[in-house]
Amino acid sequence: MPIDTTPSTVATNALQALPFSSLIGGPLDAAIKAQAMAAKTSWEFIQQVGLNEDKATGKREAVNVTFYYNKNGQMTKLIVPLLTIVPIPYIAIDEVQINFKANISASSSSVSETSSSESTEAGGSAKASFGYGPFSVSAEFKANYSSKKDSKASEESKYSVEYTMDVQVHAGQSDMPAGLATVLNILQSSITDANSKGTFTFSPANPQVDAATLAKDGKFAVNITANIKDSNGLVLAGEKVTFTPDAGKNITFDAVPEQTTDDNGNVTFTVNGTLTSVDAYSEAVGFTLADAKQGLSASGVLSFIGQLPTT
Template sequence: MSDLVAELNSLDFGVYIGGPLQAAVQAQQASSMAAVEFIQEVGFEDNGSGGTQIRYVNFDYEKSTPNPDFDPDTAVGPANEKYIKSDVSLKVPFITMLTTPNLRIDTLDIDFNARLTSTETSNVSSKFAASAELGINYKVVNFKASASYQRTSSKGEKVEKSYSLNVKVHAVQDELPAGLDRVLTLLEDSIVSA
């Protein structure tokens, strides 16, 4: 009979369980590097002298604000409008308008099933055959007899192996790291309205 414990001990659990864990760590590292590349490519631009500067987006629009000198009893005219219109330019750091990719692996479930089935077979068969002939021919008697016996046996052992590996990964958009959050807050404070 096969030694099923030895069969199980021969499995390399480091590959079956460690492989998905290592892949998860590499995926987390790749996600972090993708965030760094995104910030570098989207948040900064060449300043023309070999360095980089923060990339801004400019918005120009017309803004209406209430006129503090408006008098409803006075005749309406250009000097006494209810709202004052002014042109405004807004300069916003581009990176503050986008969601920075920051994925985090939340859960990693590894299900590994090993099924070993050992079957031992034994077959024994016997076969007996006999025949006899009697012949009488003018005072001569002929008698023939034959017998045969055959026995066959076979033994076998069969081990069936079945493995299944199921890996479930759940990733979520993580909160911004504290340092990046502070930088983005500083950049939001640099929004200029003129």
Template sequence: MANLVQELNSLDFSVYIGGPLQAAVKAQHDASISQVNFIKEVGFTPAVPASGSGSTAVPATPAQLRYVDFNYQKSVPNPSYDPTVSGSKPFNESSVNLKVPFLTMLTIPALRIDEMTIDFNAKLNSVETQNVSSEFSGNASLSAKFWKVKFNASASYKKTSSSTSTTERTYTLGVHVKAVNDELPAGLSRILDMLEDSIAAV
């Protein structure tokens, strides 16, 4: 009969349990790097390295914050408005330019694994059957002739046995991951607040 306890002990649980955990840690790491790359690529213009030498040298240009410009018409009160003067208007049309940091207009990805459940089930069924069969046969004969007796007998015995052992193995692994869009880190949230304060209409 199969040793089920020994077979269960031989399972490498570090693979079944540790593998999904390592994958979750790597996914969290990749999500953090993706957030950094998103801010660098979307929120800033690329830096330009220095080029040339001597008098023709061009200094390097660091990455600059990317802005979005909006131009619109705005009605502002006319300080010289005089209702007694014909043609005097209470409002003047003014052209306004609005500069908005691009990062303040977007949702910055901040995925975080909130919950992870690993379900590993190992099912071992061992069935052992044994069949035993026996067969006995015999015959005898008796003859008598003139005080002479003749007796013949024969017998045979046959026994057959067979055994069968079957072990059924079933392994199932289920991984449930719940990811949420986490709150921004305190430092990044502070920077975005400062950028919002820098929005100016000219």
């Protein structure tokens, strides 16, 4: 009997018919879409939680959280961008495992059976007598014939296909993208404390005029730079600032014109005056810097140290 190759053909066809592109591509496609949704969620969180938008101009500003605390006896305001103190949900899929197993079983069996039997038998009967008296002969004949033939054939084939697939997806909090990390670093560097009323500072902190800077006629010039910030720690540009010196015993000051702060909130005054005494001097004169619009001011002392040069 020839070898039946039907099971092999059935198994091969069943394996080729499996939708491998869908079985493997489906989970990968789902993982990509899930990653896209996670990125969108992160962006929506940043927009809705960390940024405020001006409806009129479309300008976005970082949402700040303000804390007040005591610093060296003064109530100080700490301004912190919200995005630097809350975790940003940035979930990334870093691993997808697809385990696939197919079990294909095909078998075929056939049974063929043939049996036959024959029999021959004389049948019928005949009788004959010959002779007379004691010399007589009689004969009887009987003959039968039968023929029998049996046959049996059976054939069976079966196959089954079974496959299982396990998909494992692992996701976790991923590192921030470089751009977002840079933004957060910038916001973190912007954390500042500010006086609840604003600040007015100047430099040098202790302005001085010494003998080396005096002209022979006693004239002097000194530069004083001031900086103004509001209660949120933001520099104030375009503010009008005045410089007012106190009266000195042996010192006269030229008029000091009003100055305007630049874009960085800075303003520089050149203070000119004359030292009138020819004697040795050691004198100090107070001065005041004031911004009328914000109601801010700062006071300092201008010191004169040395010997007035003689002609």
